[in-house]
Amino acid sequence: MLTFEEKLAIIESFPELQRHDVSLGRINFHFEESVMDKKIVVYRLHPNGNGFVYAEQINDNYPIDSKGMVNIRDFTEKELRKVIKQSIDSLSESELIEETWINSENQTLMLTNDYNAWNIYAGDDLDGTHATYKAAADYLHQEGFKRLE
Incomplete structure (x- = not known):
């Protein structure tokens, strides 16, 4: 496990993120250029090594909580860099x-x-609308669909 x-150091190597110190020694990192209302990429990085990264809009199957965050406590350097880059990209996508x-x-x-x-379309007809990619993909999987590669 990486230390705090x-x-x-890894998080601060992303120049597009701005540090915001919060209570109890925890730190958030914001992406101010987000095309969405969501701006927090790293949430509550704690001196004990725990913390979260926004992953709700990422196409990988990260186990996210109700806020769309994945716990990064046990991430390797490579995994942490990847999820942060994906998070920033997901908030940049237009x-x-x-x-x-x-x-x-x-x-x-x-x-x-x-x-x-x-949005999910069957031809020209709207089949459903979901707030996140993960929710839409979960629905499609439940209905027996797989993404064409």
Whole structure:
């Protein structure tokens, strides 16, 4: 496990993040250029090594809490750098993302991001809207769909 000082050095190596000291020695890091209302990338980095990174909009399957945060207590340097970069990228994204999903019966659905919402279309018909990519992907998986690579 990385120490608090090692995690802090890694996080501070991202020049786009601004440090904000909070209570009990904890530190948040904000991405002020976020295209979303969400600006906190690193949340409550604690001197005991615990902390969180915003991962709700990331396409990987990080175990996130109800605030969209993944616990980074046991992350390696490589994992920590990756999740922070992905978090910043997810808050920077403004281009349209479209993914095709297919089920065992060869039915296809299109997943797109549109103004900070994730919409699922069956042809031209809107099938559903979700607040996050993870929620939309979870729904599609539950319905038996897999993303086309």
